[in-house]
Every structure is written in C-alpha cells, then in structure tokens.
Amino acid sequence: MNSPAISPNNDTAYDATTLTQSAVASRLIEQAVVNSPGAYQNAELVAALHSLRDMVGKIDEVPSSTELDPPHGLAKAEQPEPPTEEEIERLLRKAEGSLTFKLSPELTLPILKDKFDSVFRRIEAADAIRQVYVYGLLWNLCTEFGDLEPDVAFAARCKGLARLFTARLEQAVAELKLIIPASAEAAYALAMAAGIAVNQGKAHLALSLSSHAASMVLSLGYHRLSTMQSDTDYARQVKISLFWMVYWFDTSFSVRLGHAPVIRDYDITVPRLSSCSSIMPSAFLVAFNYSTTLSGLQCQVVEQLYSPLALRQSVDERHTRASRLMVALEEALNERQLAASTVPQEPVFGGIQMLFEESDAVMHHSTAALIQHATMSATSSDSPALGSARRALRLNVDAWKNHKHLPDFVWSGHCHWTLLKAPITPFTVTFCHIIAHPFMADADMGLLADYVATLKDLRRFSDGMIKMYRLCDVFCKVATLYVHAKINEAKQGGQVEYHDTPAWIGQPAVNDIDGYLSTIGFAPPPPGGIDGGPDMFGGNEDFDASFLLDWYEGNNSLMGFLEQDLTFPGDLGYGDTA
Structure with missing residues (x-):
C-alpha cells in the first residue's frame, strides 16, 4: 500500500x-x-x-497483510470470470430493493448507475476511492444476493463475484494515497471498506480505514449541526447518517484493539437519527442507534476504568464510575427496547430483526461484564461479572440454536460484529x-x-x-x-x-x-x-x-x-x- x-x-x-x-x-x-x-x-x-x-x-x-481474503485457514478459491455488462446491469436493476440499498441513504439509482459506469464503461480509469466505493458496494450486493436470490444459478454466480470484488477492492485499497481529499464519497468508501475488512476478520486494516474516514467527516464538519443549516432535511439526514456510521466504526475498536477513537463525544452536536426518519427502515435504525450508543459507552468504559490514569483512582472512585456506567448501559438498552416496541416488524427481514435484538443483548451483557470486572476487591473468589458473563455466553449459544436458518450473510455479520467485536470478558471470567x-x-x-x-x-x-x-x-x-x-x-x-x-x-x-x-x-x-x-x-x-x-x-x-x-x-x- x-x-x-x-x-x-x-x-x-x-x-x-x-x-x-x-x-x-x-x-x-x-x-x-x-x-x-x-x-x-x-x-x-x-x-x-x-x-x-x-x-x-x-x-x-x-499483522502485515492488507489482504481482505483470509490468508490462511480457509483455502482461497479460484477467481471467477469478470462480470459481463449484462450481469452488471442485472445487479443494478436488483439493487433498489436490496437490504444494501435500504441501508445506503446516499444512494439513488441514477447515482449508482453513474458510479458503475465510471468504473466499468468509461475509457479513463476511475480513481482509487471510486473503485473502493463501487467494488465495496458490489461486494455487499453480491454477498446478499448470493444468499437470498431465488435463481440458484445467479446466486452461485453472485458468490463467485463477491470473491472477485474482494480481490479488486483489495487492490484498490492498496492504491490509496497518503493524502485523500475529504469528500462524502471518500468517507463512505473508506467506511464501507472498513466494514468489509471486519467481515473478513481484518480488524487492524479496518481500524486504519475507519480512522481515515473519521478524520474526513470531521474535516467535512458532519459532526456539527451548524454546518448543515442551509441543507434540505433529507440532505441533512444523509450527512448525519454518514457521520454516525463512521462514528460506529471509529469507536468499535476501543475494546477489541484498545484503540482510542478519532471522534470525541464532546465535539459532537448532531443528533441521533430519529426512529421516524425515512433515511433507513425503522427496525434497522433502532439497532443502528443502539450500536452507536453502545460503542461510545465502551470507549468510556476503557477510558474511565481500564486506562493507566483511571487505575490511579481510589477503589471508591472506581466503583462510583462503574456504577454510573452500568446505569448508562441499562438506560441504553431500555431505550432500544422502547424504540423497538414502537416500530412494525420487518415483513421481509423479520428474522434478521430478531437476531439483531439477541446480538444487542449479547453486547449488553458482555459490556456489563467488562464494567463489573473492574470493581475488584480482595475478599471474594467470586467475580461480580460472573452473572453477566454466563448470560452473554448462553445468549450466544441460544441465538445459534434459534436462528441458524437465517442466511449466511446475516450470520457472517453476527460473527464479526458481535462474536468478534464484543468484549471477550465473559469467556475469560x-x-x-x-x-x-x-x-x-x-x-x-x-x-x-x-x-x-x-x-x-x-x-x-x-x-x-x-x-x-x-x-x-x-x-x-x-x-x-x-x-x-x-x-x-x-x-x-x-x-x-x-x-x-x-x-x-x-x-x-x-x-x-x-x-x-x-x-x-x-x-x-x-x-x-x-x-x-x-x-x-x-x-x-x-x-x-x-x-x-x-x-x-x-x-x-x-x-x-x-x-x-x-x-x-x-x-x-x-x-x-x-
């Protein structure tokens, strides 16, 4: 790179x-x-x-590899043939009804078509950021259609194309330059690539990409509501959704990698997305808002309970901090449950919605265990985190038993955004x-x-x-x-x-x-x-x-x-x- x-x-x-x-x-x-x-x-x-x-x-x-494909453990399959123009057109036609499209508020079909054309049809080569964006989006579409497409032959082809677009995305990421001009497209592209890196088990690469995306949204002023006064309501919502998506990635590595985020809470004036917003389906918006809140709380847990400065505090002060964090954690879960009770069940993705709820419960109890484990005394051999630890492990087991019928791309997300992202505290405790x-x-x-x-x-x-x-x-x-x-x-x-x-x-x-x-x-x-x-x-x-x-x-x-x-x-x- x-x-x-x-x-x-x-x-x-x-x-x-x-x-x-x-x-x-x-x-x-x-x-x-x-x-x-x-x-x-x-x-x-x-x-x-x-x-x-x-x-x-x-x-x-x-880790020195920037490869998004697993370098070992899972055998690499042969790369399939590049997509034909007809296949790109088919993916474009099917994109509008996809979950990928629903969760990409900046996209419209004309915008998507123009981006596809710039990579596949124009003589001059698209820049690296545009390629990262397009190949990342195509990876998401093909991963989704590979599981949900009723046409078996096309579903199999989509799975092969997902491998191909992974390789092309890897190459595009390797060609990114040291200084990338800040733009909404660049921030989206880097955030999308970070998400794919997480799904490929490349947390350190995802951290590097998300940190750059975070710096970009700060440069663009998307963390400040005052910069959006002249925007239409929809344009403002698109910018806010991009900011919180990047914030989620940026704060997701505080526990996994012990990394302080680029974006700091005290610098944010934009509100959370409202559950009645049309920017994305309400059921997914509920889970998204909870994820951003929880990631921010995890950063506070690390800073207030596990940083070298925090560990200089008295035992009483550590317990006080832990108590406050537990209250905030419970409030976040209660708000999530209240918001979920007010939105209708997703007609197509209802099972996914249920798994999201159970995944969020796993994250809640895992984070609770991390907080409780910081309240050490010298009088007992029973951890105060033991109850939460057991509950988190049992929820993981039950989630697989109850929802193993869901598509692979959903379980891949659960594996990489819950099992590999949640504090490992429950297992260690x-x-x-x-x-x-x-x-x-x-x-x-x-x-x-x-x-x-x-x-x-x-x-x-x-x-x-x-x-x-x-x-x-x-x-x-x-x-x-x-x-x-x-x-x-x-x-x-x-x-x-x-x-x-x-x-x-x-x-x-x-x-x-x-x-x-x-x-x-x-x-x-x-x-x-x-x-x-x-x-x-x-x-x-x-x-x-x-x-x-x-x-x-x-x-x-x-x-x-x-x-x-x-x-x-x-x-x-x-x-x-x-």
Whole structure:
C-alpha cells in the first residue's frame, strides 16, 4: 500500500509493553511445559500447554497483510470470470430493493448507475476511492444476493463475484494515497471498506480505514449541526447518517484493539437519527442507534476504568464510575427496547430483526461484564461479572440454536460484529471461575463446551472465526484437564475437598502458568481471591489495580491472536473447517 498511514504495520496496539509481556510469558510457559515434574503425567495437558506456548509467541507479530481474503485457514478459491455488462446491469436493476440499498441513504439509482459506469464503461480509469466505493458496494450486493436470490444459478454466480470484488477492492485499497481529499464519497468508501475488512476478520486494516474516514467527516464538519443549516432535511439526514456510521466504526475498536477513537463525544452536536426518519427502515435504525450508543459507552468504559490514569483512582472512585456506567448501559438498552416496541416488524427481514435484538443483548451483557470486572476487591473468589458473563455466553449459544436458518450473510455479520467485536470478558471470567473453583465447575464447564461447540459451527464464516474457535477450544480443554487433574490429585491424597481452592498456585504443570495466563487475558485469582463480593459493588477493600491493567491488556493481546497465523497440534483434533 502506498500510504503508511493506512497500513496496519503502524498499529500502536503492538507497543513495547505487549512485547515485554510476551517475552516474560514465553519464559513462564516454557518452564511450565518443559520443567514441571507433573507435566508428563498427562499427554493431553502437555499438548494443550504447548499450544498455549505457541500462541503467546505470536503476540509480538504485527499483522502485515492488507489482504481482505483470509490468508490462511480457509483455502482461497479460484477467481471467477469478470462480470459481463449484462450481469452488471442485472445487479443494478436488483439493487433498489436490496437490504444494501435500504441501508445506503446516499444512494439513488441514477447515482449508482453513474458510479458503475465510471468504473466499468468509461475509457479513463476511475480513481482509487471510486473503485473502493463501487467494488465495496458490489461486494455487499453480491454477498446478499448470493444468499437470498431465488435463481440458484445467479446466486452461485453472485458468490463467485463477491470473491472477485474482494480481490479488486483489495487492490484498490492498496492504491490509496497518503493524502485523500475529504469528500462524502471518500468517507463512505473508506467506511464501507472498513466494514468489509471486519467481515473478513481484518480488524487492524479496518481500524486504519475507519480512522481515515473519521478524520474526513470531521474535516467535512458532519459532526456539527451548524454546518448543515442551509441543507434540505433529507440532505441533512444523509450527512448525519454518514457521520454516525463512521462514528460506529471509529469507536468499535476501543475494546477489541484498545484503540482510542478519532471522534470525541464532546465535539459532537448532531443528533441521533430519529426512529421516524425515512433515511433507513425503522427496525434497522433502532439497532443502528443502539450500536452507536453502545460503542461510545465502551470507549468510556476503557477510558474511565481500564486506562493507566483511571487505575490511579481510589477503589471508591472506581466503583462510583462503574456504577454510573452500568446505569448508562441499562438506560441504553431500555431505550432500544422502547424504540423497538414502537416500530412494525420487518415483513421481509423479520428474522434478521430478531437476531439483531439477541446480538444487542449479547453486547449488553458482555459490556456489563467488562464494567463489573473492574470493581475488584480482595475478599471474594467470586467475580461480580460472573452473572453477566454466563448470560452473554448462553445468549450466544441460544441465538445459534434459534436462528441458524437465517442466511449466511446475516450470520457472517453476527460473527464479526458481535462474536468478534464484543468484549471477550465473559469467556475469560468464566474460565477463571472454573480454575478458582475446580470442584464445583460442572455447570460452567458445560456452558463453555456449548459455547465452543457453537463457535465450531460458525467457524466456516471466516479465518477469524476459525481462530476464535481454536483459541476458546484450547482454553476449554485446559480448563477440563485442570479440573480433572485437581480431582485426581485430591483422590490420590485420600480425600476430595468440595470447596474453593484459592491456594491453587504451586500445583504441577497448570499452576506454574499463572503469569502466562494473565498476559493473554485469562488471569488466575490473585492472592486472597479475585474480584468483588456477591453485591456487584460491595466491599471496598484495597486491591492492586495493576493486576486489572495486566488483565485488560491481556484481553487485547488475546484478541490480537485472531490476526496471527496460529498452528495447533494435530492431536487436539481441529481437522477440516467444513
């Protein structure tokens, strides 16, 4: 790519702190696997620990590819023949009734036709931004028609064309220049490319593209209502919708990548889109408004509870902040539910609407767990986030059971905008609870197993989902083997003690990797127990906030694995992705 600013190679998420953690973690896991006297008693445990050691070695590898196709894990199919003029015309005719068109308020058929013509019919080559826009739009159309088109032959052709347009979009992104003049089309194009990058599991590329789009809408003044006084109502609504779409992308990486957004809330004067606006279907507008609100809240969670400055605050101040954020989180969900109750069910996309509601519930409980986990005290081995964590995992499992009949492009969106975007806190909290309570872990082990089974079914949607499944499956295996090892250990000692085991550090094999688990986001309980008591914000005993920062940075490192080329031992049984 010509522009270093758009290249993921410059991502600041991979800083010296992460590299230092990786080096320390690598040594710890090496000692745990190689030197522990109990390790060789369990071959499965050795294999799982070797996998974890290999994972941590990948933390310092910065994703360098700007490819939108999965570079590994999913085999690349041969590129199909380019579209004929008749096929482009057919896509153009069908576009107006599509979901893609409904969710693109800036588009009319004449505008769409002119953009298509500039790429496919004119002698002079279109600039890179126009190509990004057109190929991105065609990717969305072909992905949608590939699942919904009743003409089976044309649906199959659309799926092939989606692969072709991915390759062309990749090339167009690579040709973007360092300085791109700000325009509505450029902002739309970059935001659309960022969304496609997310759907392809390329979060760092999406971050670079969305950051540029965010800078553009600020340059255009779309965050200020005063710049739109002379616009018609519809033109104003189009600009506002573009701003909030870019804002959503810009704030979507605060948890996933620990990235501060370009757009700051204090600088915004434009209102949210009204649910009675004709700019897009009401049911989708409800979900869109909630997504932008939640993404902004997640940025506040990171800034107020997990930033280095926030962790210098007193325990009481941290609890006060967490309480305020929980109130705001509940208010956002209540507003979403109230708005949803006032709009009619979508006649064509009703099932999608239901999945949106369940996806938003997953995001709500995952974010709640992230907030609650910050309210640590030193008196209990039960996390205050445990209830929300369990609920989020169960909702993911139930959503797949209830809606697996929906089209693939809908589930692809759920995978990449919910499963891979939501805080991974629910999984880490539940895992740590199992480690802290190995003699009372049956229900949580079953929940983790159900969640991993769901990921296994969904891994076909992208390379990122394959890795998400593999990561969670390895840790699920580690938890299972650890629980079995603790039970066998107690039996060999002549008794099985059915109570908490906070003094688990020091046991063979598993217990030597506490520092390693902390580095990648699965921190074992610190001495004296882990987070807060039964009351969510109960107890204000002093707690070392540096542990909380390590845990949060570890979660970011863990999500960074999803863009690395991870390998796993064959005896862990991953096999084909089909």
